[in-house]
Amino acid sequence: MGINGGIVKSRRTEIIEAAERLFRDKGYLATTMRDIAAETKLQGGGSLYAHIKGKEDLLWEIATEAIDGFFAAVYPITTQDLPPDQKLREAIIAHIEVISTRLSAAAVYFDEWRHLTQPRRDQFLARRDEYEQLFELLIRAGSQQGVFVVPDERLATLHVLGAMNAVRHWYKPDGRLNAHQLADGIATMLLNGLQGR
Amino acid sequence: MGINGGIVKSRRTEIIEAAERLFRDKGYLATTMRDIAAETKLQGGGSLYAHIKGKEDLLWEIATEAIDGFFAAVYPITTQDLPPDQKLREAIIAHIEVISTRLSAAAVYFDEWRHLTQPRRDQFLARRDEYEQLFELLIRAGSQQGVFVVPDERLATLHVLGAMNAVRHWYKPDGRLNAHQLADGIATMLLNGLQGR
Structure with missing residues (x-):
């Protein structure tokens, strides 16, 4: 070393x-x-x-490392041989756990990336889109297989992403529920929400 | 006039x-x-x-008007003689419709309020807490009556607030779904999520 x-x-x-x-x-x-x-x-x-070299290089490095972290946690789940609802459940938990363990990087990933200048801004958004597609594909697959009954597949994707990402606004490492408990609870509510009644 | x-x-x-x-x-x-x-x-x-008088006075005025707008839309729903799940559904729709019709004010309400100085900062947060309590009370009532089956009432409240508020990040007035359609779709997914299966 x-x-x-x-x-x-x-x-x-x-x-x-x-x-x-x-x-x-x-x-x-x-x-x-x-x-x-x-x-x-x-x-x-x-x-x-x-x-x-400068402040923007730091922003860029933090933003790209954050995306790498999300991909590393979620992509392997999407390739498993499991039904789409189980994969989505695990992906939601993994995504929220990345946010809760890397709160500062998440602030850059979700908010401060806006200060990247071109072409980095577009490069960042393209990779983030690519990542978010992983969730959209699971939701579309589940919907096509009748596992999910959603009002609109794109809306359901935005809803799942929005609900997961909102955790960054209130998560505290010393809170009553630990990161896994809250990720699990949110995954349950989101999955129930997509499965209809 | x-x-x-x-x-x-x-x-x-x-x-x-x-x-x-x-x-x-x-x-x-x-x-x-x-x-x-x-x-x-x-x-x-x-x-x-x-x-x-100055830039912060503008921030304060926008922030307090935004809170007033949310209260005016949601409070009357919470006092209706309806079961908690129906009230929550209407409250979610009303809240999202305020966000989508007042996107700029929502940016101050959700993000830019951080730049308020004391005592206004605490005053703002206290009123926002008071507003968010409206949702928590509906969720607790529904949970006590067995209409909702949630992993944790406080977590469910944060989840509902987070999912509704995330709409500000992607809503576009000229989008494929209008404000009411998407508010309705998100309300359906959130309510299903709380009702369990």
Whole structure:
């Protein structure tokens, strides 16, 4: 592993984690490179630029890592040999668990990405669309197989995504329910909602 | 009515509507009084201050008007003599219809309120809590009467609020479904979700 990997957190990782926290707490626009340097205890802004080219590079890196995290958790579920409702249930739980374990990155993924400039903005949105398609395909498959009875497949997809993603607004790591309990409860309510009565 | 009311939109209303749009499009922090003056075609910043004390006063006025709008639409439903599931269904539809007809105000209500300073910030949150209680009371009543079978009443409340409020992220006035159709579809999925199977 060497001293730059393994247990010792690299300077670059430290900088990215500090930026994530600041982007979430203050917003991207209000965060300065000086704030990030102060948070990582680097002297002035100078040495920060030895690791990172600029603030938008941090935003881009956090946004793309966040998408990678969602894909890594959910894509393998979608390829399993299971009925679509079971896959959707597991995918919902996995998605909410990524949000709850990576709350700061989620703030960038859902909100602060707006400050990316082109062509990165479009690249980000294209990959996010691709990810969200995973949910749409499960919902369409379930609807075609009669497992789901939904008013409209696209509306059902937007509903599921919206309900999962709303967790970022109120989830607290020290809350009454842990991340798995609440992900499981929301998955139950969403699945019941799609299955009709 | 006189020339300041009725059909003729007052200068003050024009300013507030311009601020709403700008706060939504650019965010509160990035919007300047100069932007608002330009949008309302007032010369410079000077004459704007004849109508409005400052940017935060606009934010406060938009935020409180937004809450008033939600209360006015939903509170009367909660006092009707109907079973809790029917009241919840109507309340969900009314809430989503407020969001879809007042998208710019919704951006302040959901996101930009964070830039209010104290004591207004706490005042805003207290009234928003009071409003959200209307939904929690319906869900608890339905759960106690056995109409709803939910994993957790508080979680169910957060789920319903989150799913309704997510509509602001994707609703487009010229979309395939109109505001009532999508509000109705989401109400159906949410109610099915709470009623279990």
